[in-house]
Amino acid sequence: xxxxxxxxxxxxxKSTISIKRIMPYLLSLPALSICVGIIxxxxxxxxxxxxxxxxxxxAMWGFIWFDNYIQFLTDKAFWNTVWISLLYTVLTVGLELxxxxxxxxxxxxxxxxNNAVSIVLLLPLxxxxxxxxxxxxxMTNPNFGILSYIVGLIGLTDFRWASDPKTALLTVxxxxxxxxxxxxxxxxxxxxxxxxxxxxxxxxxxxxxxSFVFFRITLPMLMPYIITASLFRLxxxxxxxxxxxxxxxxxxxxxxMVFQVQAYLEFFQYTNVGRxxxxxxxLWLITNILSTIFIKNWLRLRERARGHA
Amino acid sequence: MSLSLRxxxxxxxxxxxxxDISLDVAEGETVVLFGPSGTGKTVLMRIIAGVEDAxxxxxMIDNRDVTNSSPDNRGVGMAFQNxxxxxxxxxxxxxxxALTAREGSATIIQERxxxxxxxxxxxxxxxxxxxxxxxxxxxxxxxxxALVGAPRVLLLDDPLRNVDAKLRYEMRLELPNLLRxxxxxxxxxxxxxxxxxxxxxxxxxxxxxxxxxxxxxxxxYERPESLIVAKLFxxxxxxxxxxxxxxxxxxxxxxIDGVSIxxxxxxxxxxxxxxxxxxxxxxxxxxxTPGANSFPVExxxxxxxxxxxxxxxxxxxxxxxxxxxxxxxxxxxxxxLGFVSFDPKSVLxxxxxxxxxxxxxxx
Amino acid sequence: xxxxxxxxxxxxxxxxTLILIFFMFPIFWILLMSFQTNETILRIPPSIxxxxxxxxxxALIRGKLVSTAGTLDIAFMSNLLNSxxxxxxxxxxxxxxxxxxxxxxxxxxxxxxxxxxxxxxxxRFAPPLLVLLPLSLxxxxxxxxxxxxxxxxxxxxIALPLILWIVRGYFEDISPDxxxxxxxxxxxxxxxxxxxxxxxAGPGIAAAxxxxxxxxxxxxxxxxxxxxxxxxxxxxxxxxxxxxxGIQYGQIAAAIVLSATPTLVIALYAQRYxxxxxxxxxxxx
Numbered sequence: 031x032x033x034x035x036x037x038x039x040x041x042x043x044k045s046t047i048s049i050k051r052i053m054p055y056l057l058s059l060p061a062l063s064i065c066v067g068i069i070x071x072x073x074x075x076x077x078x079x080x081x082x083x084x085x086x087x088x089a090m091w092g093f094i095w096f097d098n099y100i101q102f103l104t105d106k107a108f109w110n111t112v113w114i115s116l117l118y119t120v121l122t123v124g125l126e127l128x129x130x131x132x133x134x135x136x137x138x139x140x141x142x143x144n145n146a147v148s149i150v151l152l153l154p155l156x157x158x159x160x161x162x163x164x165x166x167x168x169m170t171n172p173n174f175g176i177l178s179y180i181v182g183l184i185g186l187t188d189f190r191w192a193s194d195p196k197t198a199l200l201t202v203x204x205x206x207x208x209x210x211x212x213x214x215x216x217x218x219x220x221x222x223x224x225x226x227x228x229x230x231x232x233x234x235x236x237x238x239x240x241s242f243v244f245f246r247i248t249l250p251m252l253m254p255y256i257i258t259a260s261l262f263r264l265x266x267x268x269x270x271x272x273x274x275x276x277x278x279x280x281x282x283x284x285x286x287m288v289f290q291v292q293a294y295l296e297f298f299q300y301t302n303v304g305r306x307x308x309x310x311x312x313l314w315l316i317t318n319i320l321s322t323i324f325i326k327n328w329l330r331l332r333e334r335a336r337g338h339a
Numbered sequence: 340m341s342l343s344l345r346x347x348x349x350x351x352x353x354x355x356x357x358x359d360i361s362l363d364v365a366e367g368e369t370v371v372l373f374g375p376s377g378t379g380k381t382v383l384m385r386i387i388a389g390v391e392d393a394x395x396x397x398x399m400i401d402n403r404d405v406t407n408s409s410p411d412n413r414g415v416g417m418a419f420q421n422x423x424x425x426x427x428x429x430x431x432x433x434x435x436x437a438l439t440a441r442e443g444s445a446t447i448i449q450e451r452x453x454x455x456x457x458x459x460x461x462x463x464x465x466x467x468x469x470x471x472x473x474x475x476x477x478x479x480x481x482x483x484x485a486l487v488g489a490p491r492v493l494l495l496d497d498p499l500r501n502v503d504a505k506l507r508y509e510m511r512l513e514l515p516n517l518l519r520x521x522x523x524x525x526x527x528x529x530x531x532x533x534x535x536x537x538x539x540x541x542x543x544x545x546x547x548x549x550x551x552x553x554x555x556x557x558x559x560y561e562r563p564e565s566l567i568v569a570k571l572f573x574x575x576x577x578x579x580x581x582x583x584x585x586x587x588x589x590x591x592x593x594x595i596d597g598v599s600i601x602x603x604x605x606x607x608x609x610x611x612x613x614x615x616x617x618x619x620x621x622x623x624x625x626x627x628t629p630g631a632n633s634f635p636v637e638x639x640x641x642x643x644x645x646x647x648x649x650x651x652x653x654x655x656x657x658x659x660x661x662x663x664x665x666x667x668x669x670x671x672x673x674x675x676l677g678f679v680s681f682d683p684k685s686v687l688x689x690x691x692x693x694x695x696x697x698x699x700x701x702x
Numbered sequence: 703x704x705x706x707x708x709x710x711x712x713x714x715x716x717x718x719t720l721i722l723i724f725f726m727f728p729i730f731w732i733l734l735m736s737f738q739t740n741e742t743i744l745r746i747p748p749s750i751x752x753x754x755x756x757x758x759x760x761a762l763i764r765g766k767l768v769s770t771a772g773t774l775d776i777a778f779m780s781n782l783l784n785s786x787x788x789x790x791x792x793x794x795x796x797x798x799x800x801x802x803x804x805x806x807x808x809x810x811x812x813x814x815x816x817x818x819x820x821x822x823x824x825x826r827f828a829p830p831l832l833v834l835l836p837l838s839l840x841x842x843x844x845x846x847x848x849x850x851x852x853x854x855x856x857x858x859x860i861a862l863p864l865i866l867w868i869v870r871g872y873f874e875d876i877s878p879d880x881x882x883x884x885x886x887x888x889x890x891x892x893x894x895x896x897x898x899x900x901x902x903a904g905p906g907i908a909a910a911x912x913x914x915x916x917x918x919x920x921x922x923x924x925x926x927x928x929x930x931x932x933x934x935x936x937x938x939x940x941x942x943x944x945x946x947x948g949i950q951y952g953q954i955a956a957a958i959v960l961s962a963t964p965t966l967v968i969a970l971y972a973q974r975y976x977x978x979x980x981x982x983x984x985x986x987x
């Protein structure tokens with residue numbers, strides 16, 4: 031009838047404690063295996079980037095440290111890739127932000143009409159970018175493409191869209207805008223609708239001009255969402271593959287040689303594994319730096335926006 | 340013993356929640372775990388239920404060591420403060436969940452659920468989802484869920500806290516009968532001292548990570564072991580005056596504002612010790628003339644409270660003394676100078692430094 | 703709250719109309735093209751009114767292409783089947799792997815969890831080719847190249863992070879007391895997980911699953927690198943289709959329509975889930 035004598039320490043049976051403790055590890059084991067599956071190829075890629083290795087001349091491979099990278103510095107093709115990628119990124123993200131913000135502002139109020147419109151506008155985002163590129167390829171076909179026809183009506187006959195070195199970049203940027211603007215729209219719309227009403231009510235009561243309200247109240251409070259959306263799009267844009275490859279495989283010439291397209295061609299067309307890997311490492315470095323900068327700023331801006339609210 | 344706790348201790352990081360808690364609850368007994376919020380009462384309940392681990396100590400239920408058993412193996416029923424009903428199941432399924440684990444036949448389960456929900460007067464809402472129930476109904480459903488399995492140990496974590504005042508009062512009257520029917524050992528958590536005194540066969544006062552007193556409600560109220568316990572029970576709060584008892588012949592004398600009052604043969608051990616004199620407001624009387632055991636005050640205010648009237652008085656040295664008397668007509672006692680008198684037998688003396696009650700005489 | 707002048711209302715409506723036209727037109731036009739014969743397509747000016755035909759779809763489904771160069775066997779239907787197999791299997795596997803893991807992350811604080819979350823998060827922003835190109839060589843060595851298993855496993859890189867990200871939040875929103883109550887009522891850990899935690903996180907799991915399906919279906923580069931002709935999904939298949947010479951344009955349009963319709967239908971059907979999942983994923987970070 032009497033419980034154990036004074037001062038016993040809990041006798042923990044091995045079984046209950048170990049099950050409880052290893053439970054989370056058991057549950058995440060499969061997820062862990064995926065992580066391993068990422069890390070191994072990653073390190074292999076790092077290794078490759080330090081090699082001189084061509085798949086069509088496998089016997090001639092050699093360890094060359096950072097020569098691949100050093101060669102980039104004087105390589106015109108490399109700098110072209112950098113330039114085109116940056117241009118592509120700035121144009122797509124910049125225009126998508128403006129357009130996405132504009133649409134979100136237009137749809138800000140909750141109404142059946144606005145909700146229906148935002149649902150419909152979701153569709154381009156749900157289309158495979160590669161398929162979207164094909165759609166636009168058909169529409170810009172010089173022989174039967176509806177867009178070529180329309181453009182011809184306003185005097186721009188023989189507009190070659192993606193086949194023309196002068197307009198190729200704009201064409202793929204257009205496709206990118208078509209696919210990804212809804213993403214920004216969703217985020218900014220969610221942000222706009224979650225903003226507290228009081229500052230706006232107060233401003234309306236005080237008769238504050240609308241431009242002031244927009245630039246000094248709306249925009250700052252929306253900053254965390256804008257930053258988040260920009261971060262996602264920036265990182266995706268600089269690595270864009272699907273749209274460009276499906277459209278022109280990097281051409282005409284090297285006018286659309288963004289990073290991943292270039293790396294792909296280096297690997298499969300020129301079978302230059304070393305160079306391809308090195309190029310991707312450079313890209314990875316850029317995305318890493320970008321995401322770190324932005325995450326730091328995002329946290330800071332989120333705190334500030336909370337202060338405003 | 341249905342429930343035995345031995346030397347339970349728990350800390351989170353560097354904060355000790357409690358150390359060396361030992362408590363027994365017998366079959367059919369209701370022990371109230373009482374204390375202000377933040378003292379770890381809920382943590383203790385969770386430890387007993389098995390959803391949290393103690394750092395040290397043993398938990399025995401029906402003389403079986405369950406310290407390492409999982410919550411589904413302990414034979415415990417628990418009603419949470421925020422009900423914790425399953426939102427995606429009907430009220431019926433919520434109650435039945437305590438039985439479905441043991442794979443009885445559906446008819447038996449139905450019988451047992453129906454009988455208890457009828458008892459708790461919620462049989463008509465069993466088809467609803469928790470979202471559609473009022474707080475009172477939710478609380479009874481949670482209670483039904485805890486009781487339906489006829490657990491050996493019942494843990495009730497402040498179940499009446501989120502229920503409106505009127506219903507709370509009703510439940511306070513109904514609960515003891517209900518609990519008696521099931522005969523489980525009940526551990527009941529509350530911060531309301533009136534609830535504690537109404538529901539518990541014994542009250543365990545948890546303060547500063549220990550149980551400072553575990554006794555029957557009367558004992559807690561009339562023979563509190565420390566000043567903290569005295570202050571926690573009673574409304575208005577007990578009055579405390581600093582005194583230094585001395586011996587005058589055969590009697591113990593205390594002095595309040597220069598007036599010497601004898602408290603007879605009681606608290607002999609308090610002589611010469613710096614003490615705190617504690618007087619319950621309802622043991623005090625206000626009158627306009629001095630008496631044998633009275634001291635002068637200024638009567639400052641009068642507050643009628645239904646069945647009683649509370650008078651705020653102030654001693655010459657500025658200490659406030661509250662007196663609670665059966666309801667009188669307003670103005671019967673004029674404000675201004677007066678006297679407060681008390682029965683020496685009702686006095687409580689505590690050591691001023693340790694705050695422990697000094698030995699009375701025969702108790 | 704705001705007094706909008708009628709001019710403003712008209713302008714807003716005009717702007718929205720233009721926007722709608724811009725975003726809807728390509729889908730609409732390609733749909734139109736898929737019902738047109740080559741002659742209709744090549745007619746200038748392009749015609750909106752015409753005699754629709756189902757011959758393009760017939761050809762795709764039957765798998766035979768009649769063109770100026772003769773009769774070609776087109777395996778587009780097998781591409782469609784591949785997409786279905788790959789996307790469905792990947793999502794099912796990702797849910798099986800990811801939901802328990804998301805639960806672990808939500809309920810326990812453990813170093814391995816932080817590590818996995820960090821790795822998957824950093825992969826989200828890393829260039830896919832960085833992993834895919836070496837993987838293609840590794841796969842060839844271990845015999846997983848051009849297999850469904852290899853592809854489904856690689857598709858986990860798309861689906862798993864999504865599932866973990868979204869579902870974890872939903873599990874965190876469930877009060878632990880509810881699970882405790884079920885355990886105290888006598889049920890073991892597994893039953894609590896299956897009967898309480900999972901159903902309560904249901905909407906999140908559905909959202910994550912649908913979103914993962916869409917992303918897997920729309921994927922291009924993974925299959926491009928790791929699959930050969932017989933395992934290619936529609937995204938890669940459609941491109942191969944287009945670049946083959948002498949193809950009927952109507953059939954290309956029909957192929958695009960067939961390829962894009964599933965995800966668009968899912969998007970319309972489950973848009974609330976998707977928007978919640980997307981914004982939750984992006985904003986909660």
